[in-house]
Amino acid sequence: MTEQDKVIFVVTHGEEHKNRLESPLHLASLAAMLDVDVKMVYTMSAGLLLKKGVAENLIPKEGRKSLIETIREAKEAGVKIYVCSPVLEWNDLKREDFIDEVDDIVGGMFLITESLDAKVTYTF
Amino acid sequence: MTEQDKVIFVVTHGEEHKNRLESPLHLASLAAMLDVDVKMVYTMSAGLLLKKGVAENLIPKEGRKSLIETIREAKEAGVKIYVCSPVLEWNDLKREDFIDEVDDIVGGMFLITESLDAKVTYTF
Amino acid sequence: MTEQDKVIFVVTHGEEHKNRLESPLHLASLAAMLDVDVKMVYTMSAGLLLKKGVAENLIPKEGRKSLIETIREAKEAGVKIYVCSPVLEWNDLKREDFIDEVDDIVGGMFLITESLDAKVTYTF
Numbered sequence: 001m002t003e004q005d006k007v008i009f010v011v012t013h014g015e016e017h018k019n020r021l022e023s024p025l026h027l028a029s030l031a032a033m034l035d036v037d038v039k040m041v042y043t044m045s046a047g048l049l050l051k052k053g054v055a056e057n058l059i060p061k062e063g064r065k066s067l068i069e070t071i072r073e074a075k076e077a078g079v080k081i082y083v084c085s086p087v088l089e090w091n092d093l094k095r096e097d098f099i100d101e102v103d104d105i106v107g108g109m110f111l112i113t114e115s116l117d118a119k120v121t122y123t124f
Numbered sequence: 125m126t127e128q129d130k131v132i133f134v135v136t137h138g139e140e141h142k143n144r145l146e147s148p149l150h151l152a153s154l155a156a157m158l159d160v161d162v163k164m165v166y167t168m169s170a171g172l173l174l175k176k177g178v179a180e181n182l183i184p185k186e187g188r189k190s191l192i193e194t195i196r197e198a199k200e201a202g203v204k205i206y207v208c209s210p211v212l213e214w215n216d217l218k219r220e221d222f223i224d225e226v227d228d229i230v231g232g233m234f235l236i237t238e239s240l241d242a243k244v245t246y247t248f
Numbered sequence: 249m250t251e252q253d254k255v256i257f258v259v260t261h262g263e264e265h266k267n268r269l270e271s272p273l274h275l276a277s278l279a280a281m282l283d284v285d286v287k288m289v290y291t292m293s294a295g296l297l298l299k300k301g302v303a304e305n306l307i308p309k310e311g312r313k314s315l316i317e318t319i320r321e322a323k324e325a326g327v328k329i330y331v332c333s334p335v336l337e338w339n340d341l342k343r344e345d346f347i348d349e350v351d352d353i354v355g356g357m358f359l360i361t362e363s364l365d366a367k368v369t370y371t372f
Contacts, residue, residue, distance in 0.1 A: 005364065012144065012248065019292050020260065023334065023356075031360045044143050061338065086147065090185065108147075112155045115244045116129065120363045123247050123371050124260065136268065136372065168267050210271065214309065232271075236279045239368045240253065247371050 006037040006118040010111065013124065014045030021049065021060045024124040025070045025079075032077040036119075039080045041111050047087030050098050071101050082106045130161040130242040134235065137248065138169030145173065145184045148248040149194045149203075156201040160243075163204045165235050171211030174222050195225050206230045254285040254366040258359065261372065262293030269297065269308045272372040273318045273327075280325040284367075287328045289359050295335030298346050319349050330354045 009028050013020045024040065032038045042050055049055055055067040075081065080103045088094065088105060095105055115121040133152050137144045148164065156162045166174055173179055179191040199205065204227045212218065212229060219229055239245040257276050261268045272288065280286045290298055297303055303316040323329065328351045336342065336353065343353055363369040 007360075007364070010246070012147075019338070023260075023292060023332075026334075027356050027360060030356045034360065034364075036364070044147060084147075086150070090143070108151050108154045112131075112151060112158065115246070116131070116155075116158075116160070118244075120366075120369050121244050121246060122258070122363070122369060134370070136271075168271060208271075210274075214267070232275050232278045236255075236275060236282065239370070240255070240279075240282075240284070242368075245368050245370060 004037070005034075006039070006114070007031050007120040007122070008111070008114050008118045009038070009040040010121065010123040011040055011042045011046040011049075012044040014048050015054065015058060016045065018060045020124065021058070021067055022064075022070050024122070025074045027122070028079045029074045029077040032074070032079050038078065039082060039114060040074070041082045041084055041106065041114075043084035043087060043111075047083045048091065050081070050083055050102050051093065052097060052099055055099065068099070068101075071099075075101050082110070084108065084111065128161070129158075130163070130238065131155050131244040131246070132235070132238050132242045133162070133164040134245065134247040135164055135166045135170040135173075136168040138172050139178065139182060140169065142184045144248065145182070145191055146188075146194050148246070149198045151246070152203045153198045153201040156198070156203050162202065163206060163238060164198070165206045165208055165230065165238075167208035167211060167235075171207045172215065174205070174207055174226050175217065176221060176223050179223065192223070192225075195223075199225050206234070208232065208235065252285070253282075254287070254362070255279050255368045255370070256359070256362050256366045257286070257288040258369065258371040259288055259290045259294040259297075260292040262296050263302065263306060264293065266308045268372065269306070269315055270312075270318050272370070273322045275370070276327045277322045277325040280322070280327050286326065287330060287362060288322070289330045289332055289354065289362075291332035291335060291359075295331045296339065298329070298331055298350050299341065300345060300347050303347065316347070316349075319347075323349050330358070332356065332359065 306315040
């Protein structure tokens, strides 16, 4: 394992699956602690988790912190977070509809080329 | 990246998840444009998407084209499409119940050996 | 392919998805037959499948055997089975609440480091 290792998390499940929201972020944070380059690409219904006002108000389970806090922990660990452009197209959204924690909007080709270059591609 | 790079898409979600149907096909088409060898293996409820009469009549979202058109675009880009044999067994289906766009019916061992040889295995 | 090849199956869907329960186990058994080192990590709702009393009483489809038998076949083929620790935390469970077929309780870092070292990481 060298500093250049890359992993990609493709996150596909959204708000309707409350018990699937935290794990990809936790795993991404852990990977980032190993000095791995970690990118998360939110697509399908998961993309809507990053719309302004969603993660701030989403508590995955009673007694836990809101999803935005888990997102911020991942960012602090060095994880990059992307939204896949079809999410915008399907839901009539613009870049400015997403939270500041989103590093960029990317197309499917980004996902493919990054995966081809990555050591692991997780699809959650 | 050489012409010999392989990627596998294992598709597991079917008709009940309308917003998950197009993305794997689009991503597969994009990968094929990079001269990557691209195979899609449809399994679990996703296998039923390739039954005659299903994709032809399935519009993933109002105003969009039917799924069969997205499947055909992937085929034209060079993507190979397979159905995993338990889909036939679980649903009492035969080879001829599937659309012509299906290249072959394959067993689980095909999926494993192809993955071991692939640069990326996506499971959507 | 050498004897040292590793594959990891991350299993994330539980009892509520009856048609997703057998395939990962079958594929893991097949991979183990190729002398690949095979580890399955059950997480999210899938972790609860391995609680005592669940797989023993779970028939994925009428006329089929119970899930515990498919789990035992995988174990006999040499597959190692792990539960991810957040499953215990989220559901107030202890090690002894899980069936004997579980080799160990592991943290997220285990999943990450094993994946970085694996040839394929499947996430079902």
